[in-house]
Amino acid sequence: MKAIAKQKKPRLLAISSAGGHWIQLLRIRSAFDGCDVTYATVDDGYAADVEHSRFVRIPNGNLWSVWSMMRSAFGVWCLLLKLRPEVVVTTGAAPGYFAVMFGKFIGARTVWLDSMANAGSLSASGRKAMRFSDLCLTQWRHLTGDDGPHFRGAVFNNSALA
Numbered sequence: 607m608k609a610i611a612k613q614k615k616p617r618l619l620a621i622s623s624a625g626g627h628w629i630q631l632l633r634i635r636s637a638f639d640g641c642d643v644t645y646a647t648v649d650d651g652y653a654a655d656v657e658h659s660r661f662v663r664i665p666n667g668n669l670w671s672v673w674s675m676m677r678s679a680f681g682v683w684c685l686l687l688k689l690r691p692e693v694v695v696t697t698g699a700a701p702g703y704f705a706v707m708f709g710k711f712i713g714a715r716t717v718w719l720d721s722m723a724n725a726g727s728l729s730a731s732g733r734k735a736m737r738f739s740d741l742c743l744t745q746w747r748h749l750t751g752d753d754g755p756h757f758r759g760a761v762f763n764n765s766a767l768a
Contacts (some may be wrong), residue, residue: 609633615640615642616640616641616642616692616693617641617642617643617644617689617690617691617692617693618638618641618642618643618644618692618693618694618695618735619643619644619646619685619689619693619694619695619705619709619714620635620643620644620645620646620693620695620696621645621646621647621664621682621695621696621701621702621705622646622647622696622697622698622699622701622702623648623699623700623701623702624647624648624649624652624666624667625701626721626722626723626726627697627699627702627721628647628649628652628697629643629657629661630667630697630719630721630722631647631695631696631697631719632633632655632656632762634695634697634719634763635656637695638695638706639741641693643659643660644659644660644661644662644689644691645659645660645662645707645719646661646662646663646664646682646685646701647662647663647664647701648663648664648665648666648701649663649754650663652721656678656754657672662685663700664678664681664685665677665678665680665681666678666700666701667679667701667704668718669700669730674686675700678700678701678704678760679704679708681701682704682705682708683708686705686708686709686712686714689713690712691709691714692697692714692715693714693715693716693717694709694714694715694716694717694731695716695717695719696717696718696735696736697718697719697720697721698718698719698720698731698732699721699729700730700731702718702731702735703734703735706718706735706738706739707735709737709738710738710739710740710743715736716739716741716742717739717740717741717742717743718732718735718736718739718741718742718743718755719743719745719761720743720744720745720749720755721731721739722760722761724744724746724749725746725749725755727749728744728755732744732755736754736755739754740741741754741756742754742755742756743752743755743756743757743758744757744759745757745759745760746760752757
């Protein structure tokens with residue numbers, strides 16, 4: 607009798623910076639069911655939020671420090687080379703941008719979900735990440751465009767706002 611081969615779960619990297627970006631990433635984690643997920647963010651304290659999953663802390667980056675951006679980019683690059691994810695999903699900001707940019711370079715499918723806080727326009731990171739994203743999403747219907755971002759709903763509970 608032939609043994610039935612186990613179907614391999616897709617490797618997925620779910621990555622974000624701290625605060626609201628992390629909260630929004632956690633709100634969509636049910637979409638990752640059936641995947642081999644690694645969560646990555648900039649604060650070790652968030653490991654408890656995903657205690658039954660793989661967790662990696664990465665360096666944070668911000669626009670006010672070139673050094674922090676370089677450290678963040680290098681940390682994300684090394685993580686991607688180690689994990690070789692098939693899919694990268696992010697809610698931003700700088701670490702997420704580097705993840706979709708470098709993820710695309712290594713052949714991963716990439717998804718950018720812009721923060722709900724950006725109601726007036728797509729975030730600066732989102733505008734840059736859009737060119738590396740297979741799917742760029744906004745949580746605000748009025749920000750959509752033919753070439754993206756696209757609207758598929760919002761991860762906050764008040765649907766009247768979207």
